[in-house]
Structures are given as structure tokens and as C-alpha cells.
Amino acid sequence: MSLVIKTHKPDPVIAPYVDSLWMLHNPDKEDKKVVVLPDGRIDIFLSQSTSESFHITLHGLGTEPGQGLIHAGTLTFAISFNLPAAEYILHQSVTELVNKVGGLPNTFWNYTVNDLQHFDDFCAKTTRQIKSLVPADPDTRKLQLFELLAATEGNISVKELSEKVFWSSRQINRYFNQQFGISLKAYCNILRFRASLQHLSEGKLFPEQHFADQSHFIKAVKKLTGVTPKELFQNQNDRFVQFSAMKSD
Incomplete structure (x- = not known):
């Protein structure tokens, strides 16, 4: 079961x-x-x-x-x-x-x-x-920052984020490292990977968005999963899980 x-x-x-x-x-x-x-x-x-x-x-x-x-x-x-x-x-x-x-x-x-x-x-x-x-009264810059990251699925530069939310690139990077323990770049890589999971589950083993080319895509997937896109697609015994991306039975 x-x-x-x-x-x-x-x-x-x-x-x-x-x-x-x-x-x-x-x-x-x-x-x-x-x-x-x-x-x-x-x-x-x-x-x-x-x-x-x-x-x-x-x-x-x-x-x-x-x-x-x-x-x-x-x-x-x-x-x-x-x-x-x-x-x-x-x-x-x-x-x-x-x-x-x-x-x-x-x-x-x-x-x-x-x-x-x-x-x-x-x-x-x-x-x-x-x-x-x-x-x-939350800091609207921070909420807008995460709205942009979600809307672009991480495919946005820190420079563009800085310009849109009126918050310096240095301050944004410091905020990520001090509050969450990872860099903004690392977080964006996770969001791009998360967005690609649906394509992978459908057997589309080539990047459809957000990745420069196939080699960058494979490298990103292996870093975050430990396996190649093909192995992730096969998902033997349903052993790979991403909690927030789960769907109801």
C-alpha cells in the first residue's frame, strides 16, 4: 500500500x-x-x-x-x-x-x-x-520580494529584485544569509528545481525553462537530488518526495 x-x-x-x-x-x-x-x-x-x-x-x-x-x-x-x-x-x-x-x-x-x-x-x-x-505592518519590501521570487519561480536576478523592491542587493543577500542560512542564489536554484519537477514527472528530461542548457539542468538536479533527471523520473518505489509539492490522493 x-x-x-x-x-x-x-x-x-x-x-x-x-x-x-x-x-x-x-x-x-x-x-x-x-x-x-x-x-x-x-x-x-x-x-x-x-x-x-x-x-x-x-x-x-x-x-x-x-x-x-x-x-x-x-x-x-x-x-x-x-x-x-x-x-x-x-x-x-x-x-x-x-x-x-x-x-x-x-x-x-x-x-x-x-x-x-x-x-x-x-x-x-x-x-x-x-x-x-x-x-x-510587515515590511512590504520583504513580502514583495517573495512574491516576485514565487512568480518567476526563482528565475530573476538579484539586481532586478533590488530594483523592483527598492532594497539594495547587499541588504537582500545579507537578509537571506542571516535569516535563513542560505544565499539568495541557492534559494533561487531550489525554486527553479521545484518548478521543473512537474516536467520531470511527465518524462520531460530536458529543461523547459529557467536553465541555460541540458548540462546545467543535470548538474542542478544531481546537486539537489543525488541522481540524474532520468533516475528521478523513474522514481522507483516512490522513494523521492517533496512534501510541499505533494498532491491529495
Whole structure:
């Protein structure tokens, strides 16, 4: 049996900060090995399995493929955050969590194990919580910066970003390194890769956008996944996953 997946689009009020809410369940009696691919998001997981008690974790940005194990019976409800959420919703830098997982108290945002019983209720509770934290006066330059990055899927220069949001290139690069632990260039590479996944899943193994040529495309894919575009397309045993790009069953 394959993994059971459900996704929920965020309320428009929280959309600048939340990419998606989702649920992942491994109903099998055996653990499932996966390779987690970078997606340019930070995540909070609420999880429980037959071998692990209820716990909450914060997952930082990934810049490389991560080996994961989804334990038998695992049920996970999660929030995939857009990067502005680090500063405005979570109120913390995530520089120390690049390719790492940090623990959160099991009482975080008043969650309990009972919140894993109904996904729709979890989405409603989480939406209410994040709405209460949405700032009244965020730095519009930062929100516009991420809107442009999303709209162009990372295919934009720091010079153009700087001109459009009236924020110096030096300040933008410093902001990324100090707040998220990666460079703007590295983040753009992740966004370009994420945008190419749909093409790869359809067997289109040549770059359709955002990459200069085939060699640059292959190099980028191998750096972020550890395999070639062909191997990623074949995806034997559904071992490659990108959490925020998952689709409901």
C-alpha cells in the first residue's frame, strides 16, 4: 500500500506565510525509506506512529537530498511555511536548521495528540492560530520580494529584485544569509528545481525553462537530488518526495 496524502490550500489571509497544510499517513506494517527533496519551505510536523509517541518538530530549509524513514503506522499533520513566516509567524531565524530538524515543545500552539484525529479540524485550528499572528505592518519590501521570487519561480536576478523592491542587493543577500542560512542564489536554484519537477514527472528530461542548457539542468538536479533527471523520473518505489509539492490522493 502506498502513502496516504491529503493537502489543504491556505486561507488567503495567511497565504503570504503558508504554502500548504498537509497530512501524510503510512498505513503499512513496514517502515518506508524515502529521499526528501529540497522545496524551499520550512515545515512544522506533528507526528505519531506505532513506535514513536506524539511529538512536534521544526524542519529547516533543505539544500540537499535527505534520507528519511517514515515509520510504520506514522500519521503526520504538517504546515509548510513560506520563508517570511520565519520572521513574522515563528519569530525566529532558521539559519541553524539548514538540512536539520529541531524539536518544539509538545504544547506548541496548544496542539495535543488529539489534533491528529481530524485533518479538517487541524487545518481550521492552525488557520485561526496563524491568523492571530499575522502582523499588521510587515515590511512590504520583504513580502514583495517573495512574491516576485514565487512568480518567476526563482528565475530573476538579484539586481532586478533590488530594483523592483527598492532594497539594495547587499541588504537582500545579507537578509537571506542571516535569516535563513542560505544565499539568495541557492534559494533561487531550489525554486527553479521545484518548478521543473512537474516536467520531470511527465518524462520531460530536458529543461523547459529557467536553465541555460541540458548540462546545467543535470548538474542542478544531481546537486539537489543525488541522481540524474532520468533516475528521478523513474522514481522507483516512490522513494523521492517533496512534501510541499505533494498532491491529495
